[in-house]
Amino acid sequence: MSGPAARRYSVGVNVGGVTVGGNAPIVVQSMTNTDTADIDATVAQVAALARAGSELVRITVDRDESAAAVPHIRDRLLARGVNVPLIGDFHYIGHKLLTDHPACAEALAKYRINPGNVGFKAKRDTQFATLIELAIRWNKPVRIGVNWGSLDEELLTRLMDANAVSPTPVSAAAVQREAIIQSALLSAERAEELGLGRDRIILSTKVSDVQHLIAVYQDLSARCDYALHLGLTEAGMGSKGIVASSAALGILLQQGIGDTIRISLTPEPGGDRTKEVMVAQELLQTMGFRQFLPVVAACPGCGRTTSTTFQSLAQEIQGHLSSSMPEWKERYPGVEALSVAVMGCIVNGPGESKHADIGISLPGTGESPAAPVFVDGQKVATLRGPDVADQFKLMVADYIEKRFGRGGSANAAE
Numbered sequence: 001m002s003g004p005a006a007r008r009y010s011v012g013v014n015v016g017g018v019t020v021g022g023n024a025p026i027v028v029q030s031m032t033n034t035d036t037a038d039i040d041a042t043v044a045q046v047a048a049l050a051r052a053g054s055e056l057v058r059i060t061v062d063r064d065e066s067a068a069a070v071p072h073i074r075d076r077l078l079a080r081g082v083n084v085p086l087i088g089d090f091h092y093i094g095h096k097l098l099t100d101h102p103a104c105a106e107a108l109a110k111y112r113i114n115p116g117n118v119g120f121k122a123k124r125d126t127q128f129a130t131l132i133e134l135a136i137r138w139n140k141p142v143r144i145g146v147n148w149g150s151l152d153e154e155l156l157t158r159l160m161d162a163n164a165v166s167p168t169p170v171s172a173a174a175v176q177r178e179a180i181i182q183s184a185l186l187s188a189e190r191a192e193e194l195g196l197g198r199d200r201i202i203l204s205t206k207v208s209d210v211q212h213l214i215a216v217y218q219d220l221s222a223r224c225d226y227a228l229h230l231g232l233t234e235a236g237m238g239s240k241g242i243v244a245s246s247a248a249l250g251i252l253l254q255q256g257i258g259d260t261i262r263i264s265l266t267p268e269p270g271g272d273r274t275k276e277v278m279v280a281q282e283l284l285q286t287m288g289f290r291q292f293l294p295v296v297a298a299c300p301g302c303g304r305t306t307s308t309t310f311q312s313l314a315q316e317i318q319g320h321l322s323s324s325m326p327e328w329k330e331r332y333p334g335v336e337a338l339s340v341a342v343m344g345c346i347v348n349g350p351g352e353s354k355h356a357d358i359g360i361s362l363p364g365t366g367e368s369p370a371a372p373v374f375v376d377g378q379k380v381a382t383l384r385g386p387d388v389a390d391q392f393k394l395m396v397a398d399y400i401e402k403r404f405g406r407g408g409s410a411n412a413a414e
Contacts, residue, residue, distance in 0.1 A: 011199050030049045296341075
């Protein structure tokens with residue numbers, strides 16, 4: 001039997017109206033890279049991320065100016081009709097910022113705490129306790145997020161020392177993974193002792209190595225039932241970051257591990273932050289966990305397709321569907337399940353087009369200049385002429401209206 005393993009049971013956590021864990025769908029999230037104190041820039045980027053499909057958005061809260069800006073950011077987003085939950089990312093002085101800025105504490109939907117830098121030596125326990133007490137006071141969930149780049153050095157040293165005198169020592173990498181897991185679990189245990197419910201705790205244990213990430217989450221998932229946030233930290237730029245994140249998260253998701261994901265891509269200078277949202281959605285959709293956008297199938301091209309017509313049309317159709325989705329989701333319920341095929345020659349073109357809801361098979365090199373169109377597996381038209389692309393786009397729009405519009409078959413039962 002094909003398909004992923006049964007989803008690991010986890011306690012569901014309500015994050016500003018979005019459920020993470022339990023039986024809820026796997027949630028996509030992202031993070032801004034603006035200076036949070038710059039309200040205009042942060043509002044614009046959060047809105048763009050939400051519009052792209054980020055269901056939770058994390059923002060940096062690193063100083064008083066950032067904390068003071070948070071409620072204004074929340075209010076401006078709501079005025080725009082953007083109701084995405086905001087997560088505060090706290091390091092070093094989160095306890096002070098949330099105490100000094102109660103409006104910030106109230107406006108955020110969740111607090112992200114890193115136990116490796118919440119405080120040092122004698123202050124660690126008291127400052128962590130303050131953060132948890134604030135979460136309880138404001139009725140907020142927390143993500144206890146451990147990163148191997150900021151791991152609790154005292155815990156790691158203690159485990160390394162114990163391993164050195166053990167009769168069956170393990171590798172340094174295995175000790176480090178255990179330190180990461182213990183940091184998360186011990187912190188969660190302490191949070192519960194302070195009164196924070198399990199239904200308000202999410203854990204993450206992020207590293208930047210694919211194999212270590214898989215190993216650490218496999219172990220962590222077997223030792224607790226907390227909701228888990230997945231992400232490969234410092235994944236990198238471009239294809240490297242996409243491939244590494246997809247490889248690691250794809251394996252874990254296939255094993256039933258993970259309740260919310262972030263694809264942490266380093267953007268190109270001036271690049272679009274929303275790309276990481278698109279990659280996260282495509283990963284979940286490709287693996288069959290969720291449906292976000294209509295699927296456009298297109299052949300890779302070969303010597304039979306020396307014309308670039310099918311490439312241009314596939315790109316045009318994909319862009320048209322993506323840009324239209326925010327409006328179409330309102331007008332055409334279920335439209336994200338649409339499948340479209342844009343093929344380049346007679347070899348696989350008609351067959352693939354028949355498998356799609358609507359598909360076109362463009363002529364390859366030396367073929368007759370005609371493009372058959374298939375709807376629901378049946379040939380319905382043959383397009384010719386220089387405006388084949390425009391003709392096909394009109395047919396796609398007509399198909400969407402008939403199938404998903406008011407009175408369409410998708411809504412016939414209503």
